[in-house]
Amino acid sequence: MIRPLIAAVALSGLGILSLACNETSASSAGVRTAQGMAQQPTTPSYKVSFGQDGKLARPRGYRRWIYIGAPLTPNDMNNGKAAFPEFHSVYIDPVSYDHYKQHGVWRDGTVVVKELVSVGTKSSSSGAGYFMGEFLGVEVALKDEKRFPDEPGHWGYFRFTDEKGGPPHQRAEQMPTAACATCHAATAAEDLVFTQHYPVLRAAKNVGNVEPEDR
Amino acid sequence: MIRPLIAAVALSGLGILSLACNETSASSAGVRTAQGMAQQPTTPSYKVSFGQDGKLARPRGYRRWIYIGAPLTPNDMNNGKAAFPEFHSVYIDPVSYDHYKQHGVWRDGTVVVKELVSVGTKSSSSGAGYFMGEFLGVEVALKDEKRFPDEPGHWGYFRFTDEKGGPPHQRAEQMPTAACATCHAATAAEDLVFTQHYPVLRAAKNVGNVEPEDR
Numbered sequence: 001m002i003r004p005l006i007a008a009v010a011l012s013g014l015g016i017l018s019l020a021c022n023e024t025s026a027s028s029a030g031v032r033t034a035q036g037m038a039q040q041p042t043t044p045s046y047k048v049s050f051g052q053d054g055k056l057a058r059p060r061g062y063r064r065w066i067y068i069g070a071p072l073t074p075n076d077m078n079n080g081k082a083a084f085p086e087f088h089s090v091y092i093d094p095v096s097y098d099h100y101k102q103h104g105v106w107r108d109g110t111v112v113v114k115e116l117v118s119v120g121t122k123s124s125s126s127g128a129g130y131f132m133g134e135f136l137g138v139e140v141a142l143k144d145e146k147r148f149p150d151e152p153g154h155w156g157y158f159r160f161t162d163e164k165g166g167p168p169h170q171r172a173e174q175m176p177t178a179a180c181a182t183c184h185a186a187t188a189a190e191d192l193v194f195t196q197h198y199p200v201l202r203a204a205k206n207v208g209n210v211e212p213e214d215r
Numbered sequence: 216m217i218r219p220l221i222a223a224v225a226l227s228g229l230g231i232l233s234l235a236c237n238e239t240s241a242s243s244a245g246v247r248t249a250q251g252m253a254q255q256p257t258t259p260s261y262k263v264s265f266g267q268d269g270k271l272a273r274p275r276g277y278r279r280w281i282y283i284g285a286p287l288t289p290n291d292m293n294n295g296k297a298a299f300p301e302f303h304s305v306y307i308d309p310v311s312y313d314h315y316k317q318h319g320v321w322r323d324g325t326v327v328v329k330e331l332v333s334v335g336t337k338s339s340s341s342g343a344g345y346f347m348g349e350f351l352g353v354e355v356a357l358k359d360e361k362r363f364p365d366e367p368g369h370w371g372y373f374r375f376t377d378e379k380g381g382p383p384h385q386r387a388e389q390m391p392t393a394a395c396a397t398c399h400a401a402t403a404a405e406d407l408v409f410t411q412h413y414p415v416l417r418a419a420k421n422v423g424n425v426e427p428e429d430r
Contacts, residue, residue, distance in 0.1 A: 063415070063428055064309070067282035069332075070302065073344035082342050087285065094279070115427065117284075117414055124412065125402040127297050129288035130345070131412040138427050160427075168427050187340040197339065197346040199332055200278070212330065212353050212375075213275055215382045 046093040046111055048142055055171035058138060058160045062113045065091040069198040072130055074119050087117040087132055090198070101204040106191050108154070112141040116161060137161025138168045141180075141192070151177060152185040153192045261308040261326055263357055270386035273353060273375045277328040280306040284413040287345055289334050302332040302347055305413070316419040321406050323369070327356040331376060352376025353383045356395075356407070366392060367400040368407045 046065075049057040070089050073082040092100075096110035120133025138160040145154040157180035160168040175181075184192040195201045203211035261280075264272040285304050288297045307315075311325035335348025353375040360369040372395035375383040390396075399407035410416045418426030 058427070060428055063281060063426070066278060067304065067306075069347045070285035070304065071339070071341065071344060071346050072287060073339075073342035077343040082344075084341050088341075089282065089285065091282075120412065120414075124286070124288075124409070125398050126286065126299050126303075127288035128292040129286060129297075131286050132284045132414055135414055135418070135425075135427055167425070183340050194339070197335065199335075199347050199350055203350070210350075210382070211278070212273070212350055212383050213278055 045095045045109065048109075048111060048144075051171055053171075055173050056140065056142065056156075056158045057171050058168060059111060059113055059140060062091045062093075062115075065093050065113065066097040066200070067091055068097075068200040071194075071197050072119075074130060076119075084114075084116060085136060086119045087130070089115040089117060091115070097204070100201070104205050106143050106153075106193065108143060108145050110141075110143040112193070114139045114141075135168075136165075140172075141184075148174075152181045155181055155184070155192050157181060157184075260310045260324065263324075263326060263359075266386055268386075270388050271355065271357065271371075271373045272386050273383060274326060274328055274355060277306045277308075277330075280308050280328065281312040281415070282306055283312075283415040286409075286412050287334075289345060291334075299329075299331060300351060301334045302345070304330040304332060306330070312419070315416070319420050321358050321368075321408065323358060323360050325356075325358040327408070329354040329356075350383075351380075355387075356399075363389075367396045370396055370399070370407050372396060372399075 046059065046061070048059065051057065068090050070087055072087050073084050074086045075082045078085075091113045093111045096107055099105075099107045100110075115138055116136040118133035118136050119130050121131045122128060124131055140158040140160065142148075142156050142158070143154055144156060148154045148156040157175040158172040159175055160170075160172045162168060181192065184194075187194075189195040193201070200211070203214070261274070261276070263274065266272065283305050285302055287302050288299050289301045290297045293300075306328045308326045311322055314320075314322045315325075330353055331351040333348035333351050334345050336346045337343060339346055355373040355375065357363075357371045357373070358369055359371060363369045363371040372390040373387040374390055375385075375387045377383060396407065399409075402409075404410040408416070415426070
């Protein structure tokens, strides 16, 4: 507990307070016993950070989280104006992924990061298709019962994407319920998460599609 | 050094020998100092395993590696028979990714995993597009100078995909040079890796596209 306190004190000068919303869960992330070769160290829970202005700090380190899939809604299939252009690379923090794998539910504190990437080209030596171009933005969903008591599933949504095409914002305020949560609640397969589009998640629960890692 | 030796002895009963091709590199994977919140534990090098028959064992644990992108070559854009149907989720082992980020080259021992996933649907509440269905297969590239002295860039390619649609094979033999390496050598941007399609890699080298994590 000493190091988080030091971090909180150090960061308070920047107007950032560490929110330890995940501390009750036991972390067993990354430990695989079936193959000794693949054994990984234990991963600490990810701690989101809110500023004193109530804005969420853009999560860091998600390049090392669990990638769950990459839906694609290209502009050229959506009259030039896709709601989420164009590739969506989606990550979930490792401790919440492991909890989901074990219990089949999204724990309080789950963080989902959606990185938006443009279509760079539609042809390569592997064939015709869609190939990634440049980063366009970052969006986040956070499940937090205390912070979002009245939101569907207690999920809060945040958009760090710069609408003018610049680098993503460092902080973002919560999106209105109607902007994100309403649609997620109505159309996502499971607790506002689009499990139907993520074979990694279906395999984690062994629903129809067993992960190659496990067979 | 004791644990790898025990693992090698234990695995020898299964006809598997641990190949410690990565042992000379110092691992500093995952340590981030800029944001104390995102600090990660050090990741050990991934050790590939070859059977006594010379076949490579399908890598495990890659769900926790670094995802670098997901090119898509759908069957419906390739006369129903894409060379690589359909989504390609690509991962690189973390220690080699960190080495690339620091030195800009692929070190000996780099492992690239390409997980093939079908197109499940072409419409969702987010718009028209391509959404992932089920796992189709697993392919691997391994850079190993001693094992592949005569291959372009010393990369060996392996296909674990079951051509009949079953689960991926547990082991695979090296593909002929003309089946994979020749095309990679001719069309990939950098040392047989298609850096041009992976913004994560370009950002790792700070070529044109700075990673959201770093700004």
